[in-house]
Amino acid sequence: MTSADRPDGPRTGGSRPDGSRPGGGRTGRPRSAEADRAILDATRAALVELGWGKLSLGDVAARAGVAKTTLYRRWAGKNELVVDAVAALFDEQLHLPDLGSLTADIEGVVLRFAALLERPETKTALMAVVAESTRDEALRDRIRSAIVDRQKRLVLLGRERAQARGELPRESDPESAARNADLIFDVIAGAVVHRALVSAEPVDGEWARGFTTLLVVGLAGALPD
Amino acid sequence: MTSADRPDGPRTGGSRPDGSRPGGGRTGRPRSAEADRAILDATRAALVELGWGKLSLGDVAARAGVAKTTLYRRWAGKNELVVDAVAALFDEQLHLPDLGSLTADIEGVVLRFAALLERPETKTALMAVVAESTRDEALRDRIRSAIVDRQKRLVLLGRERAQARGELPRESDPESAARNADLIFDVIAGAVVHRALVSAEPVDGEWARGFTTLLVVGLAGALPD
Amino acid sequence: MTSADRPDGPRTGGSRPDGSRPGGGRTGRPRSAEADRAILDATRAALVELGWGKLSLGDVAARAGVAKTTLYRRWAGKNELVVDAVAALFDEQLHLPDLGSLTADIEGVVLRFAALLERPETKTALMAVVAESTRDEALRDRIRSAIVDRQKRLVLLGRERAQARGELPRESDPESAARNADLIFDVIAGAVVHRALVSAEPVDGEWARGFTTLLVVGLAGALPD
Amino acid sequence: MTSADRPDGPRTGGSRPDGSRPGGGRTGRPRSAEADRAILDATRAALVELGWGKLSLGDVAARAGVAKTTLYRRWAGKNELVVDAVAALFDEQLHLPDLGSLTADIEGVVLRFAALLERPETKTALMAVVAESTRDEALRDRIRSAIVDRQKRLVLLGRERAQARGELPRESDPESAARNADLIFDVIAGAVVHRALVSAEPVDGEWARGFTTLLVVGLAGALPD
DNA sequence: TATTAACCGAGACGGTACGTCGGGTCTTGTA
DNA sequence: TACAAGACCCGACGTACCGTCTCGGTTAATA
Numbered sequence: 001m002t003s004a005d006r007p008d009g010p011r012t013g014g015s016r017p018d019g020s021r022p023g024g025g026r027t028g029r030p031r032s033a034e035a036d037r038a039i040l041d042a043t044r045a046a047l048v049e050l051g052w053g054k055l056s057l058g059d060v061a062a063r064a065g066v067a068k069t070t071l072y073r074r075w076a077g078k079n080e081l082v083v084d085a086v087a088a089l090f091d092e093q094l095h096l097p098d099l100g101s102l103t104a105d106i107e108g109v110v111l112r113f114a115a116l117l118e119r120p121e122t123k124t125a126l127m128a129v130v131a132e133s134t135r136d137e138a139l140r141d142r143i144r145s146a147i148v149d150r151q152k153r154l155v156l157l158g159r160e161r162a163q164a165r166g167e168l169p170r171e172s173d174p175e176s177a178a179r180n181a182d183l184i185f186d187v188i189a190g191a192v193v194h195r196a197l198v199s200a201e202p203v204d205g206e207w208a209r210g211f212t213t214l215l216v217v218g219l220a221g222a223l224p225d
Numbered sequence: 226m227t228s229a230d231r232p233d234g235p236r237t238g239g240s241r242p243d244g245s246r247p248g249g250g251r252t253g254r255p256r257s258a259e260a261d262r263a264i265l266d267a268t269r270a271a272l273v274e275l276g277w278g279k280l281s282l283g284d285v286a287a288r289a290g291v292a293k294t295t296l297y298r299r300w301a302g303k304n305e306l307v308v309d310a311v312a313a314l315f316d317e318q319l320h321l322p323d324l325g326s327l328t329a330d331i332e333g334v335v336l337r338f339a340a341l342l343e344r345p346e347t348k349t350a351l352m353a354v355v356a357e358s359t360r361d362e363a364l365r366d367r368i369r370s371a372i373v374d375r376q377k378r379l380v381l382l383g384r385e386r387a388q389a390r391g392e393l394p395r396e397s398d399p400e401s402a403a404r405n406a407d408l409i410f411d412v413i414a415g416a417v418v419h420r421a422l423v424s425a426e427p428v429d430g431e432w433a434r435g436f437t438t439l440l441v442v443g444l445a446g447a448l449p450d
Numbered sequence: 451m452t453s454a455d456r457p458d459g460p461r462t463g464g465s466r467p468d469g470s471r472p473g474g475g476r477t478g479r480p481r482s483a484e485a486d487r488a489i490l491d492a493t494r495a496a497l498v499e500l501g502w503g504k505l506s507l508g509d510v511a512a513r514a515g516v517a518k519t520t521l522y523r524r525w526a527g528k529n530e531l532v533v534d535a536v537a538a539l540f541d542e543q544l545h546l547p548d549l550g551s552l553t554a555d556i557e558g559v560v561l562r563f564a565a566l567l568e569r570p571e572t573k574t575a576l577m578a579v580v581a582e583s584t585r586d587e588a589l590r591d592r593i594r595s596a597i598v599d600r601q602k603r604l605v606l607l608g609r610e611r612a613q614a615r616g617e618l619p620r621e622s623d624p625e626s627a628a629r630n631a632d633l634i635f636d637v638i639a640g641a642v643v644h645r646a647l648v649s650a651e652p653v654d655g656e657w658a659r660g661f662t663t664l665l666v667v668g669l670a671g672a673l674p675d
Numbered sequence: 676m677t678s679a680d681r682p683d684g685p686r687t688g689g690s691r692p693d694g695s696r697p698g699g700g701r702t703g704r705p706r707s708a709e710a711d712r713a714i715l716d717a718t719r720a721a722l723v724e725l726g727w728g729k730l731s732l733g734d735v736a737a738r739a740g741v742a743k744t745t746l747y748r749r750w751a752g753k754n755e756l757v758v759d760a761v762a763a764l765f766d767e768q769l770h771l772p773d774l775g776s777l778t779a780d781i782e783g784v785v786l787r788f789a790a791l792l793e794r795p796e797t798k799t800a801l802m803a804v805v806a807e808s809t810r811d812e813a814l815r816d817r818i819r820s821a822i823v824d825r826q827k828r829l830v831l832l833g834r835e836r837a838q839a840r841g842e843l844p845r846e847s848d849p850e851s852a853a854r855n856a857d858l859i860f861d862v863i864a865g866a867v868v869h870r871a872l873v874s875a876e877p878v879d880g881e882w883a884r885g886f887t888t889l890l891v892v893g894l895a896g897a898l899p900d
Numbered sequence: 901t902a903t904t905a906a907c908c909g910a911g912a913c914g915g916t917a918c919g920t921c922g923g924g925t926c927t928t929g930t931a
Numbered sequence: 932t933a934c935a936a937g938a939c940c941c942g943a944c945g946t947a948c949c950g951t952c953t954c955g956g957t958t959a960a961t962a
Contacts, residue, residue, distance in 0.1 A: 028937030029927045035939085051360040056917055067940045072919070123359045130423055131352035134345075135276040140425055148423060182424065183435050187412060190419030195411040198355055198373060200365055210408050210447075218443030222435075253906030254958045260908085281948055292909045297950065478932020479931075485934090501810040506922055517935045522924065570809075577806035580873055584798045585726040590875055598873060633885050636870040637862060644865030648805055648823060649857065650815055660858050660897075668893030672885075703911030704953045710913085731943055742914040747945070 031074070038064040039071055043085035047121035052082070052128040079132045079139050082125045087146035089122060096154045102162040102219075106212045107205075109154055110192055114203030117196045127197055155185045168219065187215065256299070263289040264296055268310040272346040277307070277353035304357050304364050311350045312371035314341065321379045327387040327444075331437045332430075334379055335417055339428030342421045352422060380410045393444065412440065481523075488514040489521055493535040497571040502532070502578035529582050529589050536575045537596035539566065546604045552612040552669075556662045557655075559604055560642055564653030567646045577647060605635045618669065637665065706749070713739040714746055718760035722796035727757070727803040754807045754814050757800045762821035764797060771829045777837040777894075781887045782880075784829055785867055789878030792871045802872055830860045843894065862890065 042063035046055050057078060061068045075081040093116045099108050116122055133140040159181065162168040171177040191211060195203050267288035271280050282303060286293045300306040318341045324333050341347055358365040384406065387393040396402035416436060420428050492513035496505050507528060511518045525531040543566045549558050566572055576597075583590040609631065612618040621627040641661060645653050717738035721730050732753060736743045750756040768791045774783050791797055808815040834856065837843040846852035866886060870878050 027929065027935070029939075031938065052356060053360065057919085058917065065940095067942095068919085069921090069941090070939065073938075077919090124356065127352045127356035127359070131349065131356055132276075132278055133425075134348045134352070134422060135278070143423075144425075179435065182420075182426065183416075183432070183439065186420040186424055187416045187436070187439065189423070190415030190417070191408075191412045192415070194415030194418065195407075197359060198368075198414070199407065199411055200358075200369075201407065207408070210404065211412070213447045214408065214412070214443040215439075216443075217446035218439040218441075221442035221446055222439045252904070252960050254908080255960085256907070282950085283948065290909095292911090293950080294910090294952090295908065298907085302950080479934075481933070501807075503807055503810070507924085508922065515935095517937090518924080519926090519936090520934065523933085527924080573809045574806060577802050577809070581727060581799065581802035581806055583875075584802070584872060585728065593873075594875075629885065632870075632874065632876065633866075633882070633889065636874055637866045637886070637889070639873070640865030640867070640869030641862045642865070643869065645857075645861040647809060648818075648864070649861055650808075650819075651857065657858070660854065661862070664858065664862070664890075664893040664897045667896035668889040671892035671896055672889045702909065702955070704913075706912065732945085733943065736914095740914090743945085744915090744947095745913065748912075752945090 032070075035064070035066050035070055036074065039066060039074070039081070040085045040088060042066075043081055044089070044121045047082070047085070047125050048119075051120075051124040053124075055082070057081070079129055079136065080142060083129050083139070083142050083146055086122050086125050086129075089116065089119070090147050090150055094151060094154060096157050098161060102158070102165070102167045103212055103216050105158050105161065106188070106215060107208045109158070110188065110203065110208045110211060111205070113151075113189070113192050114196055114208070117193065117203075123197065126193075151189060152181070152185050155181050155188070159184070184215075184219070257295075260289070260291050260295055261299065264291060264299070264306070265310045265313060268306055269314075269346045272307070272310070272350050276345075276349040280307070282306070304354055304361065305367065307350050308354050308364070308367050308371055311347055311354075314344070314347055315372050315375055319375060319379060321382050323386060326390070327383070327392045328437055328441050330383050330386065331413070331440060332433045334383070335413065335428065335433045335436060336430070338376075338414070338417050339421055339433070342418065342428075348422065351418075376414060377406070377410050380406050380413070384409070409440075409444070482520075485514070485516050485520055486524065489516060489524070489531070490535045490538060493531055494539075494571045497532070497535070497575050501570075501574040505532070507531070529579055529586065530592065532575050533579050533589070533592050533596055536572055536579075539569070539572060540597050540600055544600060544604060546607050548611060552608070552615070552617045553662055553666050555608050555611065556638070556665060557658045559608070560638065560653065560658045560661060561655070563601075563639070563642050564646055564658075567643065567653075573647065576643075601639060602631070602635050605631050605638070609634075634665075634669070707745075710739070710741050710745055711749065714741060714749070714756070715760045715763060717741075718756055719764070719796045722757070722760070722800055723794075726795075726799040728799075730757070732756070754804055754811070755817060758804050758814070758817050758821055761797055761800050761804075762825075764791065764794070765822050765825055769826060769829060771832050773836060776840070777833070777842045778887055778891050780833050780836065781863070781890060782883045784833070785863065785878065785883045785886060786880070788826075788864070788867050789871055789883070792868065792878075798872065801868075826864060827856070827860050830856050830863070834859075859890075859894070 039060065042060045043055075046060050046063060050059075055078065057071055058068055060081070061071045064071075071081070075084070094109075094112065096105065096109060099105050117126070129139065129143060133143050159168060163170050171180065192203055195201055195207065201207075264285065267285045268280075271285050271288060275284075280303065282296055283293055285306070286296045289296075296306070300309065318337065319334075320337075321330065321334060324330050342351070354364065354368060358368050384393060388395050396405065417428055420426055420432065426432075489510065492510045493505075496510050496513060500509075505528065507521055508518055510531070511521045514521075521531070525534065543562065544559075545562075546555065546559060549555050567576070579589065579593060583593050609618060613620050621630065642653055645651055645657065651657075714735065717735045718730075721735050721738060725734075730753065732746055733743055735756070736746045739746075746756070750759070768787065769784075770787075771780065771784060774780050792801070804814065804818060808818050834843060838845050846855065867878055870876055870882065876882075
């Protein structure tokens with residue numbers, strides 16, 4: 001999945017499956033896909049150089065070789081733009097290769113997530129948009145669909161694999177299964193983010209091992225109840 | 226603990242309780258302690274109404290009935306001011322009453338921490354200053370000493386109590402003990418923050434119970450190794 | 451006289467009544483004569499509502515139910531469009547009916563010219579295009595041929611009638627006669643415009659009478675020399 | 676009279692005689708008189724280089740070495756600023772030295788006024804602000820008090836001198852005297868402006884002579900009625 | 901008690917970025 | 932080929948805050 005077919009990226013339109021516009025016969029000059037790409041690239045570059053606080057949309061437009069109006073036609077503001085720009089990184093970087101055991105899978109995803117958080121563009125942007133989202137429902141939804149839900153899928157996939165391997169029991173109640181997945185997700189993502197950004201300590205192999213042990217033991221002992 | 230003896234809170238000096246100054250014979254009109262209080266109150270009020278993004282120092286000064294100059298004499302900028310303003314809330318809210326068992330203690334602290342995060346002034350401010358701190362070493366230190374370290378003390382205290390009760394084994398290696406405390410802290414604080422602000426789901430009794438079970442089981446099984 | 455045969459009105463071609471083109475075998479869809487009319491009407495309407503300063507070509511196009519492209523195909527810019535739009539008014543409004551005496555003729559033309567200047571579309575547009583023309587030779591020529599020269603013809607016609615009636619002497623030197631006509635034209639048009647737009651006082655019968663007396667006495671006494 | 680004591684120049688304040696502010700105890704940092712001067716100078720320079728149409732307030736501020744906000748604190752927009760900037764030229768340039776006769780006085784003022792209109796900053800600005808004033812009452816008042824009334828005083832002064840010399844009769848009815856002064860003013864100013872800016876022909880000695888003759892003859896013959 | 905130095909309010913200052921608007925050009929699909 | 936639609940680049944707009952600075956005036960410790 002690339003940024004091209006992500007739902008709700010552009011400000012208007014809402015990307016129907018067939019690409020048509022609501023008004024009926026799509027008319028006028030179509031939007032430049034090249035501009036979209038250039039803007040998102042420029043946003044990431046500016047994030048690296050300047051950080052969230054000093055990032056200005058005028059500067060992004062200039063870097064992208066694009067007029068400010070072109071940028072505002074597609075995104076409502078800094079928050080929306082940055083969410084889309086970093087979401088693309090989550091697309092590229094987060095996978096869950098089968099490493100053969102639950103422990104290895106968790107350690108793997110922890111380290112890959114930590115590596116993503118180490119990148120200056122994510123480090124500076126992620127907390128900032130989350131902070132803004134506390135006051136902006138639409139932004140919260142955008143973050144959820146563009147970033148959070150994709151991470152959560154990894155948890156579901158990892159659990160399924162562990163169950164297939166017999167490392168975790170199958171859960172009969174689907175509601176409680178969903179609750180458990182949410183819990184595990186918040187624990188993993190929360191611990192890694194907190195370690196990396198709040199405590200500002202490295203998420204290295206040692207830490208990942210300790211954390212994973214704690215979690216796997218907890219899961220094995222707690223979930224069956 | 227008040228803002229008076231917090232290290233490096235005010236920009237210069239630091240208004241000792243007796244009003245004296247370190248340099249010896251400095252004269253002139255002393256700073257108004259009333260102004261300090263009014264500014265921090267106004268900051269919290271503005272955070273609630275406007276959120277981090279729309280908060281402006283000119284507006285804070287106006288609310289506090291104070292000139293902008295007075296504000297800048299005491300704080301270097303928005304970040305520093307907000308850290309001090311929300312740090313005071315952490316002072317008031319974070320305690321660890323002995324509830325009789327490790328499980329009860331953890332559940333208690335999780336719920337109290339979640340309640341603090343529910344307040345609009347903390348919710349909007351905490352992530353924002355953390356985001357800024359990714360590019361500002363001094364701010365990171367200020368956050369650490371004003372907020373993080375105080376939370377971490379609760380972990381140390383809770384572990385000590387649990388060890389006294391025999392719920393957790395005493396750790397012989399002090400270095401590994403410190404690592405474990407850090408890990409537990411990141412897991413608790415991270416999970417709660419992530420649940421409350423990123424997943425934007427309520428941290429209620431049920432969630433606290435599930436999380437605490439997972440953690441206690443994990444601790445009991447994993448730490449002895 | 452309509453906009454169709456006015457020299458250089460439209461940007462290219464000039465939309466003959468029969469739709470043919472001078473170059474011979476040019477093919478393709480002919481320009482809509484309806485569009486021309488709608489654009490000029492919309493321009494005048496927009497001038498009345500918004501004045502020169504707030505007039506925008508996008509708005510004019512929208513009012514005319516026409517694409518901006520269509521507008522720019524015909525006129526080079528705001529100035530040219532407005533000159534053409536108001537020139538049409540001068541076509542309709544400026545005549546010189548023979549009122550029987552030089553005094554009556556002058557009073558008549560003064561009042562008719564003042565009435566034209568009272569119309570909001572002329573009032574706001576005329577000075578504006580003149581202002582622009584101080585920096586734009588082509589615009590100056592366009593104004594001259596579309597507006598000024600037509601007014602000046604009235605002076606020549608009026609003088610001829612007065613000479614025929616014996617109210618003014620025939621001038622032998624054609625060069626000095628032209629100079630005099632220019633002078634009289636600047637005095638009449640200038641005084642009326644200045645009274646109406648700069649002094650912003652009404653050009654009523656009383657003023658017209660006073661002005662005409664001054665002018666006729668001056669002409670009778672001064673020109674023979 | 677200089678721009679310093681001109682009424683209503685600044686946006687707020689209204690220039691009390693003692694320079695005090697309405698709110699009672701004038702407080703805060705006082706406005707820089709230097710900035711005022713620099714802005715008006717820069718405005719005239721920009722008018723010369725760019726003309727009214729291309730003049731931008733951001734550019735003026737930059738030339739003046741001043742922030743845009745400083746400019747907007749003092750003037751509401753382009754129109755007001757330019758009126759004040761050119762009004763200063765009228766102050767400096769328009770005098771009425773006694774040349775010994777009515778004819779010489781009129782010729783003198785015509786030529787001096789024409790010279791002022793030849794300057795690129797006045798040429799491009801004057802008609803433009805008049806055009807805008809047709810839709811803006813406040814601007815019209817500002818033009819009247821800053822420019823028009825000062826020119827009109829020359830007419831009154833010239834008539835008085837001519838009456839003292841016995842070239843013109845004293846007028847008994849003050850109301851009709853005022854009407855006559857207005858008429859003469861519109862004729863002189865209007866004719867010169869029209870010749871210079873609309874007809875775009877030079878106002879040289881020859882034209883001034885012809886015009887003055889026409890006017891003086893007219894005055895001598897028409898006014899006594 | 902008088903001095904005096906630092907404080908305080910008000911608000912102007914030079915900046916940077918904002919988000920919008922209009923100008924004039926271009927690229928679509930359709931007539 | 933013209934046309935409606937609308938995206939494009941560009942430049943200016945007027946506003947909001949930033950953090951600094953200058954004012955006149957106040958206030959407590961010191962001399």
